[in-house]
Amino acid sequence: MATDSRTDAVDVLYSDHYGWLRRWLQRKLGCAHEAADIAHDTFLRLLTHPVETPLREPRAYLTTIAHGLVVNHWRRLEIERAYLAALATLPEPLAPSPEARAETVEALVAIDAMLAVLPDKVRCAFLLSQLDGKTYAEIAAELKVSERMVKKYMANAMLNCVIAIENAAR
Amino acid sequence: MKAAPGALRAIPAAALEEAAGWFANLADGATTDADRKRLQDWLDAHPDHVRAWKRVEEVTGRFESVTHGGQPVRAALNLPRAGRRRMLKALSVLVAAGAGGLAALRLPWSQWRHDMALAHADHRTGIGETLALTLDDGSRAWLGSVSALDVSFSDSRRALSLLQGDLLVETAKDAVQPARPFTVAVRHAGLRALGTRFAVRSAQAQSRLDVFEGAVELTLAGSAETLVVRSGSQATFDAAHILATGQADPGRESWSRGILLTDGMRLDALIEELGRWHAQAMECAPEVCALRVAGAFPMKDLDRILGAVQKSLPVRVLREGAAVRIVAAPAAATQGRN
Numbered sequence: 001m002a003t004d005s006r007t008d009a010v011d012v013l014y015s016d017h018y019g020w021l022r023r024w025l026q027r028k029l030g031c032a033h034e035a036a037d038i039a040h041d042t043f044l045r046l047l048t049h050p051v052e053t054p055l056r057e058p059r060a061y062l063t064t065i066a067h068g069l070v071v072n073h074w075r076r077l078e079i080e081r082a083y084l085a086a087l088a089t090l091p092e093p094l095a096p097s098p099e100a101r102a103e104t105v106e107a108l109v110a111i112d113a114m115l116a117v118l119p120d121k122v123r124c125a126f127l128l129s130q131l132d133g134k135t136y137a138e139i140a141a142e143l144k145v146s147e148r149m150v151k152k153y154m155a156n157a158m159l160n161c162v163i164a165i166e167n168a169a170r
Numbered sequence: 171m172k173a174a175p176g177a178l179r180a181i182p183a184a185a186l187e188e189a190a191g192w193f194a195n196l197a198d199g200a201t202t203d204a205d206r207k208r209l210q211d212w213l214d215a216h217p218d219h220v221r222a223w224k225r226v227e228e229v230t231g232r233f234e235s236v237t238h239g240g241q242p243v244r245a246a247l248n249l250p251r252a253g254r255r256r257m258l259k260a261l262s263v264l265v266a267a268g269a270g271g272l273a274a275l276r277l278p279w280s281q282w283r284h285d286m287a288l289a290h291a292d293h294r295t296g297i298g299e300t301l302a303l304t305l306d307d308g309s310r311a312w313l314g315s316v317s318a319l320d321v322s323f324s325d326s327r328r329a330l331s332l333l334q335g336d337l338l339v340e341t342a343k344d345a346v347q348p349a350r351p352f353t354v355a356v357r358h359a360g361l362r363a364l365g366t367r368f369a370v371r372s373a374q375a376q377s378r379l380d381v382f383e384g385a386v387e388l389t390l391a392g393s394a395e396t397l398v399v400r401s402g403s404q405a406t407f408d409a410a411h412i413l414a415t416g417q418a419d420p421g422r423e424s425w426s427r428g429i430l431l432t433d434g435m436r437l438d439a440l441i442e443e444l445g446r447w448h449a450q451a452m453e454c455a456p457e458v459c460a461l462r463v464a465g466a467f468p469m470k471d472l473d474r475i476l477g478a479v480q481k482s483l484p485v486r487v488l489r490e491g492a493a494v495r496i497v498a499a500p501a502a503a504t505q506g507r508n
Contacts, residue, residue: 103235107236129197131237163186
């Protein structure tokens with residue numbers, strides 16, 4: 001099967017470069033545990049997102065992927081911290097369970113990633129509509145643009161999101 | 171990227187773009203039946219349209235999973251704090267969606283808007299909880315199980331909005347003179363208290379008002395029909411019609427003291443009421459639904475209530491895991507137990 005040769009190629013990459021990548025990540029992150037996780041995820045990514053092998057510059061390629069994962073990792077921490085910090089201000093009975101928290105953080109990370117490529121105003125309009133239930137008139141007033149522009153923002157944001165989901169499903 | 175063999179071919183970009191356009195047309199919330207009809211026509215026109223629309227719903231579904239998160243979710247997505255909620259707007263959208271039919275096509279945003287309003291409500295209760303509030307004017311309010319209330323007092327009005335569930339109000343004489351009107355908005359009507367104690371339940375299909383002291387003027391949201399409900403009376407209504415009137419039920423205020431009053435309540439009504447206060451799934455078999463239960467019970471003591479039901483009626487209470495099912499008792503078993 002085609003997957004076997006791909007797996008073999010990743011195996012070779014893994015045995016040649018895993019140790020090096022992990023050390024590279026550890027210097028970047030300062031944490032051996034996280035470095036091992038992200039090095040592992042980098043190779044996982046190679047398995048799920050196949051590329052033409054053999055790679056001409058395997059280490060450059062690996063660090064590009066790993067760098068992206070590090071950025072995501074930091075973004076996730078940032079989101080998680082902001083969420084947990086805001087939660088801490090809620091009265092006790094309203095606080096969600098640890099499981100619910102973890103699920104919410106996952107969902108927030110997914111939403112954040114889905115919206116990441118959008119220009120600020122488009123992202124803001126979309127969130128005001130979808131999280132706050134604001135009308136286009138209200139969003140238009142808040143962002144100081146016309147209602148027609150808000151509608152365009154909404155279509156643009158949704159198109160980017162559905163394309164992101166469609167691509168991820170392929 | 172290439173589709174894997176056997177996978178559905180990619181949804182054409184044009185269909186995704188049109189779906190995003192439809193979303194933008196509808197997400198303003200002021201959708202009409204004609205809008206929804208046009209969307210339905212577009213969906214019917216090609217299977218790719220349905221597939222593209224499913225992607226739209228996946229996106230909106232991601233938001234759905236965090237809409238209950240309130241401020242922490244907002245903070246995490248790095249947004250400014252939400253302004254005043256658009257509660258009435260959200261409700262009117264729901265009512266319109268309900269009246270418009272089109273059940274096959276779920277329009278999730280009307281529901282999220284409602285969920286959002288609930289998540290951001292000033293006061294909320296979980297299953298089995300009650301909350302006693304003293305309002306700024308000295309009026310008192312109690313929220314029942316799974317209920318949500320917004321409070322908005324200003325120089326000119328004392329306005330409550332019951333987003334869902336049960337509310338009992340005892341109004342105080344306003345210190346501000348002339349007295350500001352005291353109003354409660356529910357899904358199906360606006361209520362104006364005329365010096366009083368009253369309970370209101372706001373549910374999906376209909377609402378109910380029980381007045382124990384004074385009087386309440388009720389104005390239906392849909393037809394603008396008005397009715398003054400006086401002390402000792404109740405009215406059941408939806409947005410368009412007064413569905414029933416009769417005597418006020420003391421059970422509709424006793425919950426605020428943690429007491430379930432079942433003064434000849436039908437078993438199915440009791441099960442429904444208990445279902446509002448307890449997390450367990452509960453149902454009763456059709457043949458025992460119409461049996462009637464009388465008594466006063468501690469609302470929280472489900473075992474005791476169900477025990478009393480089994481003792482006083484020819485039924486058996488079956489516990490299946492967390493679920494409760496009430497069925498007719500075999501004749502012999504009934505005699506044996508009594």
